[in-house]
Amino acid sequence: MRYCVIMCGGVGSRFWPSSREERPKQFLDFFGSGRSLLQMTFDRVLELVPAERILLLTNKRYAPLIREQLPEIPAENILLEPARRNTAPCICWAAHHIAALDPEGSMVVLPSDHLVLKEKAFHESLRRGFEFVENADRLLTLGIRPSSPHTGYGYIQQDAPVESAEGFYKVKSFTEKPNAELAKVFLASGEFYWNAGIFLWKAKSVLEAFNRYDPETAAVFNRGNSDYGTPRESAFIDANYSSAPSNSIDYAIMEKADNVYVETVDIGWSDLGSWKALYDISPRDEHGNVTQNCRLIQQDCENTVFAISDREKIVVAKGLKDYIIADTGRALLIYPVADEQKIRQIVNDVKDRFGEEYV
């Protein structure tokens, strides 16, 4: 059977102050549509996988938020990580959990805070992806054709095409966050795709890969083989999870395995990894400003994002070009879009100077 694993433990500090540790990006109604990014992710996959086979992997502190936002999800489908260990341990646990429920089960791993604009293409891509991994022992990642030489993404280089599966390729290499020079070469070559962090495989295929390429993590989780799918599972996880090394699935498995494939897709994807990314995909007024339902009077503002939590608040602004204005009530950010990579450092400064409660 097909399962879906939605990873929603991220803290999203790049969108501070709109995104805070207490309520990170995936839990925010980013577009004023009435649904958070997590809810949108859930809604989007529901056509392919029923709610009872959708698993949510998250940090313990976010369990109440998830129950509030997704009451349709059975309580036992919320897998609570007792510690932050990046994606590899998280996926290894989820695969064990699924394999215990269905040894032949397949799974798609989805980030909870990305945007997909072409829903139909997304469904079609996932359907083809499931078939592709269910027919053989393969690890599949979705690749997005790059639209710019972005230096913040991982890049996947295609190798030979897969016969009889159009748009699927063997993977030649992974390159995490290239420098600007290299990113331009990648873009020009036409052989490289952005790694969207969406993976498909059979649970047993990825567990096999862990055994071979990341035996340390595999060893931690293999010790629980008699507990998965039983009432003892969460006690086992609480006792053992934090002894797994912190590692990403890309480093642990994808860059090493020899049965890795990429499905190249056009699904209107954005990782919403930055204000700039949000800006790029948002509807704008004739001056290029993005406003999320806020009550704005602007004069001579251009290419500026106004992210105001309180929809009743009046904002009057003049003469801002290429700025981010984010106001959450507790914090106000007025910052050039071009400098947004410095926001993470600022979040640390805020924490040091004014306390944890602001970040």
Place this chain on the structure above:
Amino acid sequence: MRYCVIMCGGVGSRFWPSSREERPKQFLDFFGSGRSLLQMTFDRVLELVPAERILLLTNKRYAPLIREQLPEIPAENILLEPARRNTAPCICWAAHHIAALDPEGSMVVLPSDHLVLKEKAFHESLRRGFEFVENADRLLTLGIRPSSPHTGYGYIQQDAPVESAEGFYKVKSFTEKPNAELAKVFLASGEFYWNAGIFLWKAKSVLEAFNRYDPETAAVFNRGNSDYGTPRESAFIDANYSSAPSNSIDYAIMEKADNVYVETVDIGWSDLGSWKALYDISPRDEHGNVTQNCRLIQQDCENTVFAISDREKIVVAKGLKDYIIADTGRALLIYPVADEQKIRQIVNDVKDRFGEEYV
């Protein structure tokens, strides 16, 4: 006996959103000192006039704010204007009220929303001013030596000095809000002073001047001669006040009377009539920024005012030069200081588009 009349009916729209009709400028703790401008005005004059002889003239809607901020003031000293009629009717009423209590009484009229930095000089100036008007039938206004060719003030031109009263001059002319050219000539001449809106006279002197120079206003208030100082006074005012024409004391009396004098003073005065005026008198950091106790992390900001109502709020700003940032929770203003004269128009726009409750 000496009385003080503090006028506090203004709405202060130039400081929107910090100043709102519901709580105008004079009621705000503008400098984070713990005392509002009104309270500071009261504190400042208390050395000269005891609380029981300090009268507060205000619009009815502000009575609760005044009682809250100045519990020391007896209730009967709060004179409530049933309509807005500018300063002439307000002062005419106050003079009648005082004359009924003490026919020989003298009075100083003070705006409630100005700043005086040199308190000792202020006290000395007022003492000399009281003596000056108590010895003869004179109308006295305080004149501030101009520091710039400001076009927003009234200018007083001095005539011959008064013998045996250093710094006192007969007044030759009043000029309200000159154009920039004229203001420069005024400044260069050395004969002109800013009209601070602080007046001293005997109650009977100003009532006599109303009779002679503004008979229409005088007629309205003379009808209540048997009511002032009695329980009937407020009923008389409620029934008659709004039939007085709206007029300023400058136009009604000062520009016409022939017994008008100016006392030239150096009291560290600012009318705080604009963000720029606030900026000019506020302490600044090494980059010229003014912050009122707010939790600010700024980078490359210069000559910018941060007026944040919530002292717990974090503000992160970069690259703002010569801006006003005013955040009241309900409204956020991000506006160039140079354009601040447009704020009044914006307040009207806000009212039209989003409702009265924001202004």
